[in-house]
Amino acid sequence: MAPAHAHKSLKLSHDLPLDSGQVLSGVEIAYETYGELNTDKSNAILICHALTGDQYVASTHPITGKPGWWEAMVGPGKPIDTGRFQVICANVLGSCMGSTGPASPAADGAPYAMRFPVITIRDMVRGLVALLDGLGIAKLHTVVGGSMGGMQALSMAANFPDRAERVLAIATTARHSAQxxxxxxxxxxxxxxxxxxxxxxxxxxxxxxxxxxxxxxxxxxxxxxxxxxxxxxxxxxxxxxxxxxxxxxxxxxxxxxxxxxxxxxxxxxxxxxxxxTRAMDYFDLAEEHGGKLANAFAGAKARFCLVSFDSDWLYPTAESRHVVHALNAAGAPVSFVELSAPFGHDSFLLDVPALDRVVKGFLK
Amino acid sequence: MSLRPDLAVIAQSIPRGARVLDIGCGDGSLMAELTALSGVDARGMEIDAEHVERCVARGLSVIQGDADRDLVDYPDKSFDVAILSQTLQTTRRPDLMLDQLLRVGRQAFVSFPNFGHWRMRAGLALGGRMPVTRAMPVTWYETANIHHMTIKDFNDLLALKGVNVEGCWFFAHDAVISSASANWRAEYALYQLSR
CATH class of the missing domain: 1.10.1740.110 (Rna Polymerase Sigma Factor; Chain: A)
Incomplete structure (x- = not known):
């Protein structure tokens, strides 16, 4: 477990209602930003991290000392160009890099541990939306995520359709399979x-x-x-x-x-x-919307781009296609491409030049 | 930008603001043109990943997919116009493809090379070999065209299926020609169809 470290964070001024029916008070969302926000706040890109990721997307990790987890993609002149966009990346609710999670102190001062409420992907997104509110960003240029980050991006598109103009979901799924x-x-x-x-x-x-x-x-x-x-x-x-x-x-x-x-x-x-992991297992975007995935995107206003990898057997191409069909049925503008890369699910984090081109093109 | 003549006809025939699906959209030239000229809501399907990449970079909404397999996933009448340009002859079952086009689109534009063109006939009749021409420049073993048909064959299929012809255009040397003896003279044909 990580030693205590000072992370930049926003303390929410309001309680966070959760899917479980419980309410979290005093929530903190730790985040990092890269690049400058323009005057009309229209160039913000939110990157959602995967299961064990964190907000250090393009800067040195304070504990491991390793480079940011997506430095190949994010930075000046990179496909997600911090010279052009302000990139925001927040540690998700329930995690352990400064955002409120089971290791955080509860009202009695002791760590929540298993007293922490079970959260969902949508709850994580509620935390992210609260952060955007705190930063004064009404509408993102793009919300981007791979793996669990892609689930958050899709969940944001479904549940907060006014918050992002573009949705880029990579190597992800709209529901966790039995496997x-x-x-x-x-x-x-x-x-x-x-x-x-x-x-x-x-x-x-x-x-x-x-x-x-x-x-x-x-x-x-x-x-x-x-x-x-x-x-x-x-x-x-x-x-x-x-x-x-x-x-x-x-x-x-x-x-x-x-x-x-x-x-x-x-x-x-x-x-x-x-x-x-529980939040990911509970994720089923269709179930949240009457059992039909197309209904989840009925009010979607964003342009979508989904990317899968042919060697990814965790969230295989069929899962992305399932989302694409639903978006089509909902009439949403959507692009989809299956890229060939040998690295399995992790391909989205590794050197796949075709992914760089797709990301760069979609953000144009 | 100058479009291939059949695509230019399509571009002129589509009403402003229509919802259009371009199947086999390639690098998205027609979609880009339609979007710019007619303000249509254009979507594409393309089998080649590199083409899809280029379309995405142009700001187009294109799905990597195989029309033979993936068209069934679109809801009925989800588009005003479905376009299948120079691709019908590469599909596994052109007759079933036609059904799918007219299911997802209220109208369909279909263009295809005419195997009844006199050069084809001459090549086969006199040369005794599968013809390689300007309009069909690929050898029989490399070509993606797995169903060769003539304009007459296509008309027979439309009659058999009860498909309405809203318009048809015939092309030779990249120009529209009259419909007289089109089955001899046209290198390729474009049909506007409905059901």
Whole structure:
């Protein structure tokens, strides 16, 4: 779990009503901005981050010291050009990089832990809209997101149709499938099976790092393609010439996953992982709108662009097409392209020149 | 910008502000023209990802898709006009494609190369080989055209299906020609259809 760090944030002056029927008070939304807002505030682009992302989209991460998670896409002269746009990226509600989440203090001063209400993607979007209100931005030039960020972008288009002129949703879905939920449940059970999890009350003591690392390892596999894993690791051994006939990380792929898992625990809160994966599993944009996805977009006024990747088996092209059909049925202007890239779901974060061209073109 | 003559006819025939679906829209030239000239609400479908990229960069709304497979997903009469330009002969079942066009569009514009053109006939009759001409410049093994038809064949299909012809244009040397002996003289044809 991340050590305390000063993040730039906005404290909401009003309570946030949630889909569960509960209400959150004293909500803080941590955010970063890049580039200048123009005088009529018409050049703001909101980037919504994925499950374990944060607001440090194009600046050094304060805990890991690594570059921003989408620096290839966002910056001066990049496809999302901070010389032209003001880019806003906020940590989602329920996360752990400065926005209110299960590690935040409740009214009694102790961390919420499992007293934190279960939130939804729409609740996250409510938090983002409250931030835009606070920043005085009535209408975004574009809302952009990949993966869970794409869910937020679609949810914003459906529930707050006046807030964005363009919606760019990449490698995403309008609902979590049984397979998506299943993988998340494996992760949650790994966390909850760690004795240090302690019903969620571990703040200030030993944390469920082992469980969180396993959750991350399982999830990480779903972000990559089989082809990508084979190319990167194959059956190669890690720093040894022969199998050990033991349970060390003999294979490079094991070593890699262990490294990914333990690195993740340095910057992420296990309870946040539970809450955010739950929000994703609950996501079904059609269900929110009478069971018909086209109804979700009945009032949509934005131009849409959806992008999928042929090697993404987490949110495959069929899911994007499902959204595109609904947008078509609703009469919304929509573009869609399936790009070819070998990196699986993570393709949206990696070097895919065709994605750069689509993003740049759509923002023109 | 100068459009191919069949596309120019389409551009002139579409009412202002119409909702248009351009199937096989390529790099979006016709859509861009229609949007600029007639203020239409144009949408496109294109199978090639690079073409779609270019369309998106032009600010057009284009979906990467295969007309044979994806047209069924559009609601009935969701467009005033559906356009299928020089593509019918590449679809798996042109007859079923025609049904889809007239289902999603109130009207359809369809253009196709005429295999009855005299050069074709001469090439096959005298040369004994599948003709390669200016209008159909690709060898039989490389061509995307999997159904070769003449204007007469197309008229027969329209009659069989009870499709109304609202207008038709015939082209040779990139100019409109009269309908007299069009099946001999036209390199390609354009039909405006309704049901």
């Amino acid at each position: 998506n939920i299943a993988f998340h449940e494996v992760g949650r059970q790994a966390i909850m099976a760690d004795p240090n999890w302690n019903g969620g009350d571990y703040y200030g003591g030993a944390e469920p790092d082992a469980g969180l690392a396993v959750a991350r390892m399982a999830a990480h596999i779903t972000y990559l393609s089989e082809e990508g894993l084979t190319e990167k690791f194959g059956r190669r051994l890690q720093d040894r010439d022969a199998k050990s006939f033991g349970f060390d990380a003999d294979f490079q792929v094991e070593s890699y996953l262990r490294y990914q898992g333990s690195g993740f625990t340095q910057r992420f809160d296990a309870n946040s992982y539970l809450y955010i």
